[in-house]
Amino acid sequence: MSRLSALLVRETALAWGRGGGPLVTVGFYAGVATLLPLAIGPEPERLAAIAPGAAWVALALASLLSLDRLFERDYEDGALDLLTLSPTPLELTCFLKCLGQWLATGAPLALAAPIAAIALGAKPDLAPLIFACALLGGLAFAFTGGIGAALSLGARRGGLLTAVIVLPLFVPPVIFGGGALDAFASGLPWSSGLALLGAYAAMSVAIGPLAMAAACRNALS
Amino acid sequence: MRRRATLFKRLGDSVIEQLLLRGCAIRRGGRLLFEGVDLSLRRGEACALTGPNGSGKTSLLRAVAGLVRLEAGEVAFGDLDSAEARGEGLHFVGHADGLKSSRTAREELAFWTRWGGGTDGAVREAAEALDLVRLLDLEVRRLSAGQRRRLALSRLLAAPRALWLLDEPLSPLDARWREGFGVLMARHLESGGMILAAVHDPLPVAAKSLEIIG
């Protein structure tokens, strides 16, 4: 096992264990999806109209949950110091940390998303698309969210601050994914929304680690 | 004892030949901690960094590791490029030991060995040298402070690197392990390693000393 795969395994395992891991994240997601009909009312037409969008927004919020510990623990216990003392560039290390985060929380959320949407009243044929959106969107959420998590290292109230930093950055992926789902639900061409979401995810995977590494170096110095 | 001797043979070719600090100064939070710190450390030499609390011993160690930026001066690692030296040539053991309390000692030691470029065999040897074998299946949270420190120190042996940067390495250790780690340090020096350690008590090996005055 090489150094990089060892890191990926460790990060995935840590993200899996972090604060209850996917169980808590998916539980939060299920909780939001349960509260929505309670607040909006049980009429099927009304719920069906908002189901894809509600499932999608809840997903963005749920992926925020475990983000704030992504770098914070390593920062507090000194592991981040040691991660920099390696021939592996810190950018690549940050990339693998986010990838582990995505594997441990993004992928379980993507499995839960179609269930939540259908439970809220979306048509079952929406399921593959919301799964694809959740996978791609999860990637974008993990990699832009990682920037917020790295920037709030060493700040007071790190968790809340991460959310404040990250939510404006979540606007494009939320719009693109929501647009694709909405278009599909109303029988319009939906592929452009999915393509834009994929492009945004690719960009955040490319740029996110640069910003995260810079933020980590700054926090350690 | 023969096994321990093999531990220290593996310093490869790409090792730091010399650590040189010239006119180092560090500023923290708008305050100049110290300036004009010079040091030369060759293979086989150790240096004890002393000075009152807050004088900047930890910051100096972190600056050598490239974590903290120097306000002035420079750190050189012989002929080695400093990125390569920091990536592959040195170990840093700080106050925070970098261990996750929810993982077992074995998982943590195996990961950090891998990360430092060591092999699986080295994990076992390092665990034996620091008498950690019985503890390897425990979660880190179950270890005492001294055991945790020994686990952190075992990284030094599991992935051989020439320069050890140690921040108060002895403080949580009992008398027996202070002596035991002293032996390991002496072996590291014998095999051509270098040690720069921030300490309050004298190092258990022959060392020069550098006092940081704020």
Next chain:
Amino acid sequence: MNWAPAFLSNPERFMAFSRWAAPMFGVIAAILAAVGLYLGFTAPEDYQQGQTVRIMFIHVPAAYMASFVYVCLGGASFLSLIFRHALADAAAQAAAPLGAGFTLLALVTGALWGRPMWGAFWVWDARLTSVLVLFLLYVAYIALRASMDDEVKAARAGAILALVGAINLPIVHYSVDWWNTLHQGASVFKRGGSSLAPVFLQPLLIMALAYTSAFGSLWLVGIRGEVWRRRAEAAALRAARS
């Protein structure tokens, strides 16, 4: 303006320059605003919007300043990140609350304008939404800096966030436009645009210049305040040690 950062990078020169430039910009802003508002309020009523068109002279320049100040914040952040220049960082720090202020002004006047035009204070129009996201980004920048004790780290973290935001803002703008075309039903009333009659365009441009010089003046004052604060703090630190 390429010479400006190089010339002003010397703190002494900056302080000497800003001592007279700040009040000068302030006076220019006051004169331009007086002229612009006079022209704006003597302009004829719009045949569609009536008197409410006059909100435009406050709103549109504020919305333009919201983006312009972010460009300044991004530029200053870039310089502070690359050159570790304290003055560039002071400039970024001073720009952020001003930008947030202009953005808030744009949002409030937009809502006041929307009430008679759309019958609602808030409509999820593409431009308004973009400005709202910009406001959230300013808030995030200010919150990040305020919650870090170490000023040097706060400066660099803030600069990284400002640059990430600068990359993200065009995408936000594009995404919001895309979203708006997707939901055609929800709005749309195009404001401003090039088809504006000269009688409205003239005061609008004058007001935009007035806002710009007001920002220039306030920015310089803010940077000067920041420089003084840091000098005082450094002096207090020195005094505490000796």
